[in-house]
Amino acid sequence: MRRAAQPAKCLFPKRISMDARAEPAVSTERLTKVYKTTAAVDGISFALPYGSITGLLGGNGAGKTTTIAMLMGLTTPTSGTARVLGADMPRERYRALQRMNFESPYVEMPMRLTVRQNLTVFGMLYGVAQLSARIDEIAAELELTDLLDRPTGKLSAGQKTRVSLAKALINAPDLLLLDEPTASLDPDTADWVRSRLERYRAERGVTMLIASHNMAEVERLCERVIFMKRGRIEDDDTPARLLQRYGRETLEEVFLDVARGREAAQ
Amino acid sequence: MSVAVQTFSPRRVGAMVLRYWYLLRSSFARLIELIYWPAVQMLMWGFLQTYLAGQSSLYARAGGVLIGAVMLWDVLFRGQLGFSISFLEEMWSRNLGNLMISPLRPAEFVAALMVMSIIRLAIGMVPVTLLAIWFFGFNLWALGIALAAFFANLMFTGWAVGIFVSGLVLRNGLGAETFAWSIMFLFLPLTCVYYPVSVLPDWLQAIAWSLPPTYVFEGMRALLIGHIFRADLMIQSLALNAVMFSLAVLAFLALLASARRNGTLMQTGE
Numbered sequence: 324m325r326r327a328a329q330p331a332k333c334l335f336p337k338r339i340s341m342d343a344r345a346e347p348a349v350s351t352e353r354l355t356k357v358y359k360t361t362a363a364v365d366g367i368s369f370a371l372p373y374g375s376i377t378g379l380l381g382g383n384g385a386g387k388t389t390t391i392a393m394l395m396g397l398t399t400p401t402s403g404t405a406r407v408l409g410a411d412m413p414r415e416r417y418r419a420l421q422r423m424n425f426e427s428p429y430v431e432m433p434m435r436l437t438v439r440q441n442l443t444v445f446g447m448l449y450g451v452a453q454l455s456a457r458i459d460e461i462a463a464e465l466e467l468t469d470l471l472d473r474p475t476g477k478l479s480a481g482q483k484t485r486v487s488l489a490k491a492l493i494n495a496p497d498l499l500l501l502d503e504p505t506a507s508l509d510p511d512t513a514d515w516v517r518s519r520l521e522r523y524r525a526e527r528g529v530t531m532l533i534a535s536h537n538m539a540e541v542e543r544l545c546e547r548v549i550f551m552k553r554g555r556i557e558d559d560d561t562p563a564r565l566l567q568r569y570g571r572e573t574l575e576e577v578f579l580d581v582a583r584g585r586e587a588a589q
Numbered sequence: 590m591s592v593a594v595q596t597f598s599p600r601r602v603g604a605m606v607l608r609y610w611y612l613l614r615s616s617f618a619r620l621i622e623l624i625y626w627p628a629v630q631m632l633m634w635g636f637l638q639t640y641l642a643g644q645s646s647l648y649a650r651a652g653g654v655l656i657g658a659v660m661l662w663d664v665l666f667r668g669q670l671g672f673s674i675s676f677l678e679e680m681w682s683r684n685l686g687n688l689m690i691s692p693l694r695p696a697e698f699v700a701a702l703m704v705m706s707i708i709r710l711a712i713g714m715v716p717v718t719l720l721a722i723w724f725f726g727f728n729l730w731a732l733g734i735a736l737a738a739f740f741a742n743l744m745f746t747g748w749a750v751g752i753f754v755s756g757l758v759l760r761n762g763l764g765a766e767t768f769a770w771s772i773m774f775l776f777l778p779l780t781c782v783y784y785p786v787s788v789l790p791d792w793l794q795a796i797a798w799s800l801p802p803t804y805v806f807e808g809m810r811a812l813l814i815g816h817i818f819r820a821d822l823m824i825q826s827l828a829l830n831a832v833m834f835s836l837a838v839l840a841f842l843a844l845l846a847s848a849r850r851n852g853t854l855m856q857t858g859e
Contacts, residue, residue, distance in 0.1 A: 358852065389852060395690045398852040413849060420692045430686035430855070433608065433678075435615045444611070447604030448691045474615070490687070 346409055348373045348498055348530040349394060354403035356389050356554075363389040365554035366403065373497075374528040378541035380574075381551035382582045387534040390551070391500050394532070395425060408498055419498075421449060426491035427502035428484060434476025438467060438486050441475055442493055449494035461489050465519065481512035488516065492523065499523075501533045505540055517543060538574040548574070550581045557581050597700075601693050605701030609675050610708070623713035627663045631717050634659040635725045653727040654813045655783065660718065660729055661739055661809055662782045665802055666773050667713055668747025669754075671706030673769035676755040680763055686855050695845060699838075702755070703748050710744075735812050738823040739805050745830040746801045747773075749837040756837075756844030762853060782806050801829040 347370040356364040364386040371377050379387045392398040393405050396416030404411060410418035432441045439458060446454040462468045465485045470478060475486055484504070491499060504520070505513035517540060524531060535541050541548060542562050550558040558565065558581060562574055569577045569585075579585075613619055638655040679685045688698070718729045729736060754772055757765040779793070780802040786794055797803045804826035808819045848854050 392855055397689055397854045399849040417692060425690050431683040433682045433684050436611050440611045444604050444608040448601050448693050
């Protein structure tokens with residue numbers, strides 16, 4: 324059993340409040356991506372205020388990953404706009420990439436490199452000051468200290484997720500994009516990851532967008548949920564209001580209603 | 590918060606070089622492979638040269654022309670391969686997504702791959718040149734300034750081909766990996782590594798003279814057989830290399846843009 328999270332010094336110094344900013348951290352306007360004749364994302368518009376934490380939900384092929392890829396500048400929209408941290412994506416992506424990061428179990432870290440080597444390389448790429456101290460700090464926070472000099476490929480799935488999370492937090496990002504951050508983790512490790520994300524958000528006021536199929540995770544972490552289906556936004560509200568409107572007990576039931584086309588009560 | 594955006598960062602280039610250096614250092618097999626093939630090639634051609642020298646007055650006169658050719662060919666081939674393999678390492682490790690969402694710029698990525706191709710080549714070729722002295726008394730280093738000109742031009746071509754192949758892999762996934770291993774072999778007959786351009790039919794000579802390495806191999810033969818350093822050939826090679834490199838960079842950027850349009854940057858499989 325993993326030991327309980329210990330109270331620790333604040334490793335992620337708070338930045339100036341970002342809620343006062345006029346522009347949201349992320350905004351899309353009629354964002355569309357068409358592959359040949361298929362619209363993977365079909366004219367979606369939403370805005371994420373600074374410091375918010377939002378779940379992006381939908382079945383396989385709903386358009387979540389394509390949306391996140393466009394927000395990161397990895398995929399060029401067919402039409403519409405995506406603005407991230409004040410930069411148009413992908414045209415001005417280098418203005419934003421320094422201040423954001425991404426974690427997904429589907430994007431791996433070089434396996435032959437040790438954890439410390441991987442964090443050193445990414446820390447240098449992001450221009451992290453006092454990198455060695457930063458790696459020690461983040462390793463302590465994510466309980467990686469004993470693993471720092473082991474090859475990443477020799478770690479368990481849960482340990483690799485923590486390393487990916489360490490990479491995603493190495494530059495203390497203002498915006499964190501997470502694609503199924505706890506996929507394939509056991510409940511204990513998944514709970515531990517969620518508690519770290521909650522803590523990070525509380526300490527730094529970071530904006531988070533989480534694509535997930537785990538409804539319990541979304542209920543716990545997210546103050547807002549965007550449901551996508553066939554590339555469109557099907558619903559967008561707080562978890563509490565969604566439960567109320569659909570007359571359901573859990574987000575999973577709401578998810579099934581949305582996926583199967585059942586209308587909300589009002 | 591305004592963030593200063595640096596357009597080209599030596600620190601990020603250094604980060605990528607460090608990443609590949611860590612990888613190389615972690616794998617004894619990778620290090621051995623860098624030396625193994627150039628050594629085998631050099632020994633095989635060296636013994637053939639020794640045999641031919643006893644049979645033909647030309648080969649007796651032009652000591653080292655075959656060993657020199659094979660070693661310069663390895664500079665070209667290994668230069669490209671060193672570039673492409675470092676790039677492929679990102680595909681194999683499924684790390685490209687992490688790099689593409691980092692502040693790393695394409696120019697910095699390419700610069701790091703170029704540095705790595707030199708490092709990999711040095712690890713492989715320096716011991717082989719010493720072996721050539723020991724086994725056959727052929728000292729590549731004795732070519733002096735000419736060697737520097739040959740090396741620079743061949744590396745330039747290797748990088749241009751490496752950049753183009755990386756663009757193909759970026760756009761089409763690991764299905765295009767085979768180009769990284771095979772594309773340079775098209776240069777082997779066309780750039781006249783082991784024979785003069787005059788051997789080719791007229792129409793093929795025109796193609797040969799459009800490729801920068803042809804001038805290097807002709808220049809090497811002029812030096813080893815005629816004992817003349819043909820600076821004019823090196824300048825022509827450099828000019829063609831500048832064109833070829835520019836075209837490769839444009840193709841890479843076009844293929845990268847295409848990969849962004851087609852959403853293939855996150856999917857680094859086949």
